[in-house]
Amino acid sequence: xxxxxxxxxxxxxxxxxxxxxxxxxxxxxxxxxxHTDEILLGGGNPAHIPEAEEIFxxxxxxxxxxxxxxxxxxxxxxxxxxxxxxxxAAEYLSPHLGTKLTKxxxxxxxxxxxxxxxxxxxxxxxxxxxSFKKILLPIVPEYIGYADQTIEADTFFANxxxxxxxxxxxxxxxxxKENFDLSNIGCVVMSRPTNPTGNILPIEDIQWIEERTKxxxxxxxxxxxxxxxxxxxxxxxxxxxxxxxxxxxxxFSKIGLPGVRLGIIISNPDTIETLSSYAAVGxxxxxxxxxxxxxxxxxxxxxxxxxxxxxxxxxxxxxxxALSIFEAEFKKLGVEYEIHDPLGGFFLWIRFxxxxxxxxxxxxxxxxKRLFIVSGHYFFPGLNSDFSHTKECIxxxxxxxxEELARGAHILAEIVASHQAKSK
Numbered sequence: 449x450x451x452x453x454x455x456x457x458x459x460x461x462x463x464x465x466x467x468x469x470x471x472x473x474x475x476x477x478x479x480x481x482x483h484t485d486e487i488l489l490g491g492g493n494p495a496h497i498p499e500a501e502e503i504f505x506x507x508x509x510x511x512x513x514x515x516x517x518x519x520x521x522x523x524x525x526x527x528x529x530x531x532x533x534x535x536x537a538a539e540y541l542s543p544h545l546g547t548k549l550t551k552x553x554x555x556x557x558x559x560x561x562x563x564x565x566x567x568x569x570x571x572x573x574x575x576x577x578x579s580f581k582k583i584l585l586p587i588v589p590e591y592i593g594y595a596d597q598t599i600e601a602d603t604f605f606a607n608x609x610x611x612x613x614x615x616x617x618x619x620x621x622x623x624x625k626e627n628f629d630l631s632n633i634g635c636v637v638m639s640r641p642t643n644p645t646g647n648i649l650p651i652e653d654i655q656w657i658e659e660r661t662k663x664x665x666x667x668x669x670x671x672x673x674x675x676x677x678x679x680x681x682x683x684x685x686x687x688x689x690x691x692x693x694x695x696x697x698x699x700f701s702k703i704g705l706p707g708v709r710l711g712i713i714i715s716n717p718d719t720i721e722t723l724s725s726y727a728a729v730g731x732x733x734x735x736x737x738x739x740x741x742x743x744x745x746x747x748x749x750x751x752x753x754x755x756x757x758x759x760x761x762x763x764x765x766x767x768x769x770a771l772s773i774f775e776a777e778f779k780k781l782g783v784e785y786e787i788h789d790p791l792g793g794f795f796l797w798i799r800f801x802x803x804x805x806x807x808x809x810x811x812x813x814x815x816x817k818r819l820f821i822v823s824g825h826y827f828f829p830g831l832n833s834d835f836s837h838t839k840e841c842i843x844x845x846x847x848x849x850x851e852e853l854a855r856g857a858h859i860l861a862e863i864v865a866s867h868q869a870k871s872k
Contacts, residue, residue: 490820490844492795495794528555533556553717558731572600581635582633585604589828594637606830640672644797646796648792651686654668675792685792695715777861785801794847806839824842
């Protein structure tokens with residue numbers, strides 16, 4: 449996309465109009481026609497799970513019969529939510545996050561993506577003392593939606609990972625302590641499980657990072673969209689708790705409610721106060737539907753059982769199915785590949801060594817065949833070192849139906865096989 453030529457356009461506006469991964473991903477989701485030949489393996493939409501949707505439908509029916517429906521539809525919330533809902537969330541989340549929270553630790557937003565657009569700008573860019581602070585990603589690849597959220601350019605600095613073989617056609621990324629540098633850093637940001645790879649950074653590594661960030665009063669932001677306490681897709685890994693110096697974000701999207709757009713931020717009162725000012729300017733108020741649904745889900749304590757007995761078993765079976773389908777197609781066509789150990793989340797992160805084309809070109813060739821994937825080059829903001837995975841990896845979701853996964857695997861394998869030089 450060409451930059452705007454209007455002299456009134458800001459540098460930020462021109463940067464926003466350039467090639468954004470998150471915009472490409474969401475437009476692919478929104479512009480599909482619904483034809484049966486389209487294979488949607490690119491987005492982060494959760495699966496439609498009948499057992500979960502029955503629960504959500506019952507919650508909606510409760511709201512429809514509520515005498516306060518007129519308030520839900522006709523009244524504004526406060527910018528980050530009314531005190532009643534914030535107090536409820538604090539009380540409910542306290543035992544799940546291992547601490548005593550109050551409403552002053554809670555802010556609601558229209559999705560956690562919305563909240564991060566504020567959080568990242570609070571902690572980066574030009575500071576009041578004249579310094580310029582960057583955002584450190586301690587391990588990449590990392591979430592595609594962070595990269596374009598800051599008003600200032602060149603705000604990300606990424607720590608290159610270690611690549612650890614874990615088995616036949618398997619690897620994982622490890623946290624590289626040797627290159628960890630907090631110089632000119634305003635905050636440290638990670639998702640857990642990591643989107644796109646499904647990696648789950650061990651608690652020991654997080655503690656090692658915090659030993660250093662706390663000495664410099666640098667906040668640690670942990671995105672728990674796929675993590676604990678819901679949907680809790682973290683296998684047997686230790687859950688994250690809240691403590692001073694951490695800012696946690698939760699989302700209703702991955703429990704199966706992406707259209708509701710509710711994100712919950714847990715942080716210190718000063719950060720929450722600043723977020724309230726941002727929210728008033730940017731949104732006026734958080735939407736009502738999400739917090740009213742949250743009240744039902746929290747008061748009835750629905751989410752722990754939903755996560756344990758519905759969501760986790762469903763996605764574990766989906767993962768096993770997807771791995772068997774893709775690996776069979778790759779083997780059949782002689783494709784060289786490696787898959788990151790998928791410990792959590794909704795995605796397969798696949799590396800194709802010896803590609804004669806870039807992963808971005810591969811994305812376009814797949815799209816020509818109505819197969820939607822995501823090119824991996826978008827997931828490395830701020831990485832200055834030469835790392836082959838930036839050009840060799842893709843992300844795809846395994847949340848789709850078996851027939852769709854099978855057609856997608858076949859098309860992908862055919863295209864990769866025709867553009868891959870076999871190693872001797």
